[in-house]
Each structure stands twice: as structure tokens, then as C-alpha cells.
Amino acid sequence: MGMYTKICLDLKFKENLPLEVVEALKVLVGEADGNLYTRSDFPDHEFFNSNRWDFMLRCSSFYHTPFSFAQLNYSDISKQYYLTSSSDFKNYDNEVELFFDFVKDYVKDGYLGYSLYEEDIVPTQYFLQDGKIVKLINNI
Numbered sequence: 001m002g003m004y005t006k007i008c009l010d011l012k013f014k015e016n017l018p019l020e021v022v023e024a025l026k027v028l029v030g031e032a033d034g035n036l037y038t039r040s041d042f043p044d045h046e047f048f049n050s051n052r053w054d055f056m057l058r059c060s061s062f063y064h065t066p067f068s069f070a071q072l073n074y075s076d077i078s079k080q081y082y083l084t085s086s087s088d089f090k091n092y093d094n095e096v097e098l099f100f101d102f103v104k105d106y107v108k109d110g111y112l113g114y115s116l117y118e119e120d121i122v123p124t125q126y127f128l129q130d131g132k133i134v135k136l137i138n139n140i
Contacts (some may be wrong), residue, residue, distance in 0.1 A: 002090040006064040006123075007056070007099075009113035011083040013105045019108055021124050024048070025083060025108035047098035052089070057098065059089035063118055091117075100126050102135050 026032035026062045034054040044046045057070040070085035089095075095111040096115045103112070107128055115121040 001094060003118040004063045005091040005096060005118065006088040006116040007081045007085070007096055007113065008115075009057070009083055009085045011103060011112060012108045012110070013081040014108055015079045015085070017081055017106055018043070022081065025072050025081070027054050029072045029083070029085065030058050031072060031095075043102065045098075045102045047095065047102040049099060050093040050095050052093065053095060056089055056095050057087045059086045059087050061088055064088040064116070091115075101106050104128055104131065104133050 010018060020043050023037065025034060025036040027037065039048060048054055058068050060066055060068040065086065065088070068085070068087035070087060071083070073082045073084075074080070074084065100112065109130070110129050112126040112128055112133075114125045115122040122138040127134040127136065
């Protein structure tokens with residue numbers, strides 16, 4: 001059956017986000033129907049080849065928290081998008097790592113969020129520093 005991975009995001013995107021990225025993010029948070037798009041409508045990244053990318057941020061289980069939350073906001077003041085979410089799902093195809101790899105070109109340096117595998121006690125934290133994903137893994 002597989003184990004659940006919780007993923008919490010706090011993303012601050014750069015200005016002038018490409019439309020194809022905005023549309024993909026809208027599908028991820030449930031603001032747009034992914035069935036209305038073809039694969040070519042989304043960025044050319046391996047993340048979009050995974051079978052379950054489009055509902056990753058909208059899944060939940062009773063192992064972590066029995067509901068999910070995902071919201072994409074645009075600020076007219078800063079002229080940028082923000083994504084906040086909390087969800088959990090079975091990370092069969094390494095979607096968490098692929099997602100962070102995908103967003104690294106579009107987000108600002110700093111804290112991105114964390115993931116917590118079902119059997120772990122301490123989450124893995126993700127940061128962007130100088131265009132590279134940095135994972136902070138604490139083992140107890």
C-alpha cells in the first residue's frame with residue numbers, strides 16, 4: 001500500500017511568472033481543471049510526467065491531518081504569487097523531490113517548506129540557496 005508523506009509549502013515566487021507555470025500551479029491547488037489541458041500546456045519538467053502530480057497538494061489522510069489546504073495568491077503590491085499548502089499523499093514516484101526541483105527556477109531564495117515521511121519523527125526541510133535546493137535532514 002505504501003506510506004504517507006506530509007508536505008507543507010510556503011513559496012514566494014519571482015515576479016513575471018510564466019503563464020504555463022501559473023496554470024500548472026492553479027491545477028495543483030484545485031483552481032483549474034487539469035483535464036482541460038494537455039501535457040504540452042505545462043512546463044517541460046519531469047514532475048509533470050509523474051502520474052499523480054496534479055492532485056499532490058490536495059490529498060490527505062488520517063495518518064497526518066485529515067484535510068488538505070492549498071492556496072495560490074497574487075499580490076498586486078509585490079507583483080508576485082505566493083503558494084501555501086499542507087497535504088499528504090503516497091510519494092510513489094518521488095513527486096516531492098520532483099516538485100521542489102521544478103519550482104527552484106521560479107521561487108525566491110529562502111525557506112520553501114518541509115516534508116515528513118510517515119515513519120520519521122523529524123521533517124526534512126527544503127531551502128533554495130543560490131538557485132539550488134538544500135535539504136536539511138535531522139535524524140534523532
